[in-house]
Amino acid sequence: MKPLRYFAAVALVVATTSSAFAADPVFPPGARVGMTPLVGLNKARAFIGFETEDQGVKVLVADLPAEAYGEVANAFKANPGGTGGIKPESIETSAGLGYYTVENGKDGATNVRRYSMILPGPTFSGYVAVQVPENASKIYTDDAVRQMFASAKIRTEVPVEEQLGLMPFKMSELSSFKNIRTLAPGAALILSDSDEKKGFEIAPFMIIGLIGSTAASPDDRGRFAQQIATTIPGVRDGRITMSEPVRIDGQPGYETRIDAISGKDNTPVTIVQWLRFGSQTSMRIIGSSPRDDWTKAFPRFRAVRDGIHPRG
Template sequence: MILPRLIPSLFVAVLTLAPSTLASWQAKAADAVFPVGSLVGLTPPAGMVASRTFPGFEDREKKAGIVITQLPGEAYEQFLKSMNSGAIELPGVSNAKREILLTEGGAAHLLTGDQEAEGVKFRKWMLITRRAITGRGADSTMAFVVTAQVPIDAEDAYSDADIRKALGSVALRANVPTKEILDNLPFEVNELAKFEGVRSLIPGQAIMLTEQPGMEPPVDRPFLMISVGGPAPSQASDRAAFATNILRGIQGFKNLKPVFAEPMRIGGKPGYEIRLEGQTMAHDTDVMIVQWMRFSGTGFIRVVGVSPKKDWGETFTRFRAVRDGIDTR
């Protein structure tokens, strides 16, 4: 299906939930359908099913979908400023309007508008909320954007009322079972090495491991990302350049320079390891980054670990333990 950028810029409305309202949202969670790895769920319109390629629901034949996106807590203040500015500026969206939507958990702000992508005209709805997550002595506020889009020629199947009813059923759950996330991956993670937080980045394709469940990784703590991909080069001579090019896409860091790179065997398969050092863009924290790529056929498993440089010795050992505990299904 066609999925134009579903979270344009920062001009979306914000719903602030009081504790009593949050409890109401959680009480509705039993009736909602939750995409794998998502803290947010809803009752999708008839005809839409859970997507296997993004967190949300879709009707591939009609190119209609609902995308649920979890954002870091820092994004909330930016959303709040956008709302308070009074302007509605959604890049690529025309006829944008803001209103109050009464959901099962209370009143929410909603943006609606029209968009065109790849020659297809869509109707779009955007709702956002936030909630606080407390765990192991750390607090984090997460923002959740729920975006629906329906081609104009599919409005008979998915009317404005249908979409509003689905958005009005949005519910939250306190946590995502680790087993739910891991069981839907094409590989097994048999060793977590004290990384107790497991988050789905792309359903069935990519996860993040952190030290605290439900939390964004603090800048001074390590985290891991594990994913599958393809195609990959079959010739050993091409793998170094391939791995290097993949790693160039990493974001949020500066002054990166390689300190180690060599081919190796990982789980009995050909692999390639690259280590970098640099700083974070946000806080200038000195970090070390390692990437392992394990090749099999025309695909690969990719493991990327990021750690503060001061903790690298101990953390690198944990990263390797996770890497060595990964098996294909």
């Protein structure tokens, strides 16, 4: 895997009124990476990060896998002169040593300056990407962006209420799960008793989110549910043991159960997938437990499911 692909993998698009700094580091809602944004940069409306009022300058923040930082750091050390005229730079942050690149590019017909930085986190790598159009480059200079990068900070946990507030549904029951985190802020949520480092599959966990499709007709719900069940990540040797229609919060749904193997330790697991069908989308609720813990885990999964309601 080429380390520099982590920088190229996230598409950006990032103009403003001043290059002075605000007072304190700011974390975009749901994000574990924050920084002191340049004045004129405010919370972005359509992505996790910051942007100017005219949406010309954008700063995107994201999590990458924990190993990404080490791969990038090793590549930079092995080739300090860079490749293709792009020279890697390092910078001290409160999270540790960050590495970043600067390059010129195009956004459509607009000339832009792109900056990408990676920094270490406890169980993930922090990623920051900035795009500055040419007409804002005298305000958002290389030095100004570097100062903003230097202010980058990592938080290990995002407050639960902050995360839940981003979701397009309300949750009134969390069933005493130890860890709650958005996989994609505002799109998917994981509730777990283990963590990323140890592996979620060694203990009960749930993934909850919306998918942008639904069954074409009531008669198609069974096929749709079983097809979607085959896309559950990290599952091997899966075997559907039950799949039948149910009612969830008064709406039509489908419950599918699977016995499978999951994780690096080949943990035998039992999985339940609930789909609650809407007109254009479906609510997808996945609960996975080591098979020996299933009897205790299933009532927790069902309690969380029954506590999910639409907003508004």
